Every structure is written in C-alpha cells, then in structure tokens.
Amino acid sequence: MQKPDADYRPARFSSNAFPERERVSAWRDFFGPTMFGADVEPVGEQPYRQDIVVRPLPGVCLLSATNTPVRFTRSRAMLADGRGDYGLHINSGRSMVRQRGRDVLCGPGEPILVTSAEAASMTSPEASHFLCLHIDRSLLLMNVADPDGCVLQRVPGDSVTLRYLLGYIRFLESTDLTAVDTQIAASVGRHLADLLSLLFGATGDTATLAQRGGLRAARMLAIKRTINESLSEQALGVEHVAVRHGISVRSVQRMFEREGVTFTEYVLNRRLDRAFRMLRDPAHAGMYVIDIALACGFGDLSYFNGCFRRKFGEPPGCFRR
Missing domain, CATH: 2.60.120.10 (Jelly Rolls)
Incomplete structure (x- = not known):
C-alpha cells in the first residue's frame, strides 16, 4: 500500500x-x-x-x-x-x-x-x-x-x-x-x-x-x-429519521447530543443556512422571502424571520442581492 x-x-x-x-x-x-x-x-x-x-x-x-x-x-x-x-x-x-x-x-x-x-x-x-x-x-x-x-x-x-x-x-x-x-x-x-x-x-x-x-x-x-x-419537508422530524435508519428515536437524539446539539437545533440551523444561501444566490432573485422559507421547510413566515434574525443579526430581506 x-x-x-x-x-x-x-x-x-x-x-x-x-x-x-x-x-x-x-x-x-x-x-x-x-x-x-x-x-x-x-x-x-x-x-x-x-x-x-x-x-x-x-x-x-x-x-x-x-x-x-x-x-x-x-x-x-x-x-x-x-x-x-x-x-x-x-x-x-x-x-x-x-x-x-x-x-x-x-x-x-x-x-x-x-x-x-x-x-x-x-x-x-x-x-x-x-x-x-x-x-x-x-x-x-x-x-x-x-x-x-x-x-x-x-x-x-x-x-x-x-x-x-x-x-x-x-x-x-x-x-x-x-x-x-x-x-x-x-x-x-x-x-x-x-x-x-x-x-x-x-x-x-x-x-x-x-x-x-x-x-x-x-x-x-x-x-x-x-x-x-429532506429539509424542504415541513414534516421532517426525529421519528421520520429514526424509522428511515431502523433505530430508535432516543438513539438518534443521543447521537446529536454527543455533538453538543439537539436534533431540532441541527435541523433548524441547516434550514437557516440553506435559506441564507438561497437569499444570496442570484439564481433565486425572483423568489419572494416567503417562497424561500417554504422551500427550506418553514411553515410560518414570522417564525422564520425571527429565527433568521437571531442567527444572522439581520432580517432575511437585508441579504438579498
């Protein structure tokens, strides 16, 4: 070798x-x-x-x-x-x-x-x-x-x-x-x-x-x-992932806890990161903020706006190109 x-x-x-x-x-x-x-x-x-x-x-x-x-x-x-x-x-x-x-x-x-x-x-x-x-x-x-x-x-x-x-x-x-x-x-x-x-x-x-x-x-x-x-699916949850991989819900939760984050926090951060990239991407310039939120699995615009501001310090509209 x-x-x-x-x-x-x-x-x-x-x-x-x-x-x-x-x-x-x-x-x-x-x-x-x-x-x-x-x-x-x-x-x-x-x-x-x-x-x-x-x-x-x-x-x-x-x-x-x-x-x-x-x-x-x-x-x-x-x-x-x-x-x-x-x-x-x-x-x-x-x-x-x-x-x-x-x-x-x-x-x-x-x-x-x-x-x-x-x-x-x-x-x-x-x-x-x-x-x-x-x-x-x-x-x-x-x-x-x-x-x-x-x-x-x-x-x-x-x-x-x-x-x-x-x-x-x-x-x-x-x-x-x-x-x-x-x-x-x-x-x-x-x-x-x-x-x-x-x-x-x-x-x-x-x-x-x-x-x-x-x-x-x-x-x-x-x-x-x-x-x-599966980020675009609003129904994405720990139960869905556990069934998909043939392990218990608690096993999935423990795996994320070992990395210092909960399953819910991980999914939320991945959705927010995807939304940020879409907002900055000229290819999605024609999409409304609500459409981007829905595409990233958020079913509530006000919840999306609040989470986005807490993570990135500004509302989503400030990151449009």
Whole structure:
C-alpha cells in the first residue's frame, strides 16, 4: 500500500495525459505496478482509458477508477514487492475475480475481498467505475479472527454495514481533505477499518469498539444526509429519521447530543443556512422571502424571520442581492 502524503491530498492520474500510442505501455510500466501492484491489460479493441483518484489515509487507502474494459493481473513474480494488504473491490459492472484457483463472478456493485499477498486477477469486460479500499494487513488481523478466511467472501447486498461503508466512501469522494490534520485523518482511517472489520466478522469487544467508532460515524453521516435531502419537508422530524435508519428515536437524539446539539437545533440551523444561501444566490432573485422559507421547510413566515434574525443579526430581506 502506498504511504499517505502528509496533507492527505487526493492524487489524480489520467491515461489521457499520454499520447494514445504510448498510453498502454505507460500504464503497464508504471501506473499498474505502482497503483495496483498488478499488470494492466486492456480488454477488447476500443482505445484504452483510465482515470484514477487515490485517497491515502493512515492504515487505509481508497482508490477509485473509471476505465474501459480491463484486466488486472498480480502474478507470482509481483509478490516480491512485499505487499500484503487486503482490498475490498467493488465494480459498477460485472467482473471476474480469480484467486486461490477459484473464479468468482461478481455482479454490478457486489463487493469482494482479495489479498495482495497472493497471485490474483480481475477482469472487467465492460466500461465501469471501480472502487478498491485497501487496508493494512495488521489492522484487519487486529480486529478479525481469520481475515484470510474472508478472502473471496461475498458480502450480502442488503448488509447494513455495507450500506454505511459505501455512504462513508461517497462522503470521502466528495470531500476536500487537503487541510485535514493528522488526527482527523487517523480518525477517518480508523472508521473505515472499523467498518471493514464489522463487514468481515469482528466480534466481542472488537465489534463493540468498531460499532462505537466507524459504524457510529458512518451512521451519523447517513442521518445528516437524510436530513439535508429532506429539509424542504415541513414534516421532517426525529421519528421520520429514526424509522428511515431502523433505530430508535432516543438513539438518534443521543447521537446529536454527543455533538453538543439537539436534533431540532441541527435541523433548524441547516434550514437557516440553506435559506441564507438561497437569499444570496442570484439564481433565486425572483423568489419572494416567503417562497424561500417554504422551500427550506418553514411553515410560518414570522417564525422564520425571527429565527433568521437571531442567527444572522439581520432580517432575511437585508441579504438579498
């Protein structure tokens, strides 16, 4: 696994940076061995293309790629590079994974765990978006009794832990980690390691710690996403969110209390922030203040005006452009 940069900035690479006639050789000579620890071989006749984003974090590394049909092969000779990490592979299209003499056909979005300590290959016969979450071998060994026994194991598509893991990954893909300090980066890395550990059988105290760490953080992100997507709904309440995520009302309330805010306060602040942005956005210049209030989930204009003034110091009309 690549060591993370000090500032954890995503590294971006594109095959389009090379002339088409040099593209495949450049990828096979450098990017394949460096990024994947594997040979890269185009499949089919169409011009090869691949765009890669690498997001390094302490103990884990998230790699996402968009590519034309391709085959990755990690030969026995390549094992000399000493890589021994595990990788959770998720392909938006079909893929065939071969390791330990077994062929496993993965459907679109179906995750599978492989190990870079052994020879393997993965073939994607169609253009697809590919995710790989690498985790240091030592981290998984600390949390899962037999990680080698999980290699090539299928993960049920309805797994709650998988849903939260994918949500956490989507958050990372949309977040600029340039200014993240070492402590926060380490926390994010632990959260991802926790979720992978739960996905592959962490039990006892290890599972409890992982649930309090990575699973709790991922669930909170998912709950906040639900809130942000539902701000325009006046009926949005803690009961709605609890049912949506399959947990109790009190559990949702406690999650926000740990952050020093109530559920109601969080929703109110998000609605006011959205209203502020809309008032300042020329694209909404034709909307009346009452229309913006309604669009942000407020059913009472006087209540909206009072809350807005308390938060921003002036009535909404003062912020129109």
